[in-house]
Amino acid sequence: MIEVKNVFKSFGENKVLNDISADFEKGKVNIIIGTSGSGKSVLAKCIVGLHEVDSGQILYDGRDFTKMKVEERREIRKEIGMLFQGSALFDSMTVEENVMFPLTMFTKMSRKEMLERVNFCLERVQLTGKNELYPAECSGGMQKRIGIARAIAMKPKYLFCDEPNSGLDPQTSILIDALIREITYEYDITTIVITHDMNSVIEIGDNINFLHQGFNWWTGNNKEIVTTDNPEVTNFVYASDFMKQIRGKMVSDK
C-alpha cells in the first residue's frame, strides 16, 4: 500500500499540488485522473521520487520515502515497476535485453534463469518470440507491452503506469488495460495508473482519485464515478456531447 499524506509541491510561484492525500491500496488498480495540468504526472513523479515534495509524506507500506537517503530510495525503487507514457525502452537494446536489464543489474540469476524469466514475461504480454527485435521495429502497442514485461520482470510490489493507453487504438488499449488488471490481481501488487482515458477508468478503476487544480477533488470507484453529482467530475467524465446525451438518458431513467 502507498499512502500520500498532505503533499504540497510548487514550481516557483506555481502551486501544483495542494495538500494532496490519498491511499493507493494493495491488490487494486488505483487510478489518478484529471484534466491536463491538474498535477497528475507531478504527483506520480513525487511518489516515485523523481520530484521532491515541498512537504508531506509518502509511505510505501509504512516506510517514509520522503525522509530516506538516496541509497535507501534506490532499494525501494527496486520494488517498483514502471510503464512510461513513451515506453522509455532502451533503444540500443533488443526486446530481450530490455526485459533482462533489471535482472542483470540486480540479481545473481544465471543467464539461463534470466532467459526463462524474460520468456515468461514476454509470454505474459503476448509477445512470445519477439526477443530479437529492437524497440524501433515494434509498434506502439508492442512497445507498451514490452514496457510492462520489463516492469514485471523483477516481480515488483508496486506498479506505476503513466498514460498506458496514450496513442493506442481502442482494441490495443483494452488489451493493455486487461494486462494491467490481471497482473495487479495475480501478483497482489499496488498499481497506480495515471490516465485520461475514461474507458480505462471505467474498465479497471478499483479506486479512483480525481485531481482538479492541484487538489484531490474526488475519490471513489468505477461505479461511483459514472453516477456522481460532483460537477467537476461529471464535466470531465461526460466531456463529449455523445457522453452528455448518455448521462442525460441515465438521469431521466432514474
Next chain:
Amino acid sequence: MKKILENIGKYCFMLWVIFSKPEKFSIFRKRTFQEMQAIGVNSLPIVALMSVFIGGVIALQTASNMDNPILPDYTIGYITRSSTILELSPTIISLILAGKVGSNVASEIGTMRITEQIDALEIMGVNSLTFLVLPKIIAAIIFFPILITFSMTLAILGGWISLLLADLSNTETYVLGIRYFFKVGDIVYALTKTVVFGFLIVSISSFYGYYAKGGSLDVGRSSTQAIVSSSVAILIANFLLTQMILLA
C-alpha cells in the same frame, strides 16, 4: 554570471555522484569496453587523417621558411616533432575530438533524457550517472592517450612523406631532427594534457546531455553547447597545464 556559477555547481555535484561504486562490476567493465570502441576505436580514422595532414603541412611550412643558411637542415624534423608532440597532437586533435566525441556523448545522453530512458533507469534503482557516464570517462581517460600517441606517430610520418614527395629533405636528415634534443618529459607532458582533455570532453558533454530539457531541438542545442564549452575548457586547461608542467 549566476547561470555560469549555477552550472559549475551542478557540474561538480554531477562529478560527485558519478564517482560512486557501480552496481555490478561485470556490467561496468562490459560498458567500459563498449565505450572504448565508441569513443576511441571509432575515432581512429579521423585522427589518422588529420594527423597525417597536420604533420605534412608543418614539415612543408618549416622547410619553406628555412632561408637562413646557418640553420641546419635537421631543424625541419626537430620543429615538426616538437610542435606535433607539444601542441598539435594533444591540443588540436583533442579539439577535433571535442566535436566528434562531445556531440556524440551529449546527443546520446540528451536523447535518453528526453525519452525518459534516464528516468526509467532511476526508477529501477540504478544510479544513472554512474551507469551511463563513468564508463565513458574511464574509456576516454584510457583511450585518449592511445589516440594521441597514434596521432603523434602519424603526424611525424606525414611530415616525412611530404618532405620526400616535395624533395625538400631526406630521410636521414629528417630522422636526425626527430631524434635531436628529444626529451621524454615532452611526451609525459603531452599525455598528461590528453588525459585531462579526455576527462573534460566527456564529463562536460555528459553534463549538457544529462540536464537537457525539452525536445529534439534542445538536444541539438545541448550538443552544440557541449562542444563549445569543452573546447573552451580545453584551451583554459592547456594554458594552466603548460604553466604548471613545462614552466614549473
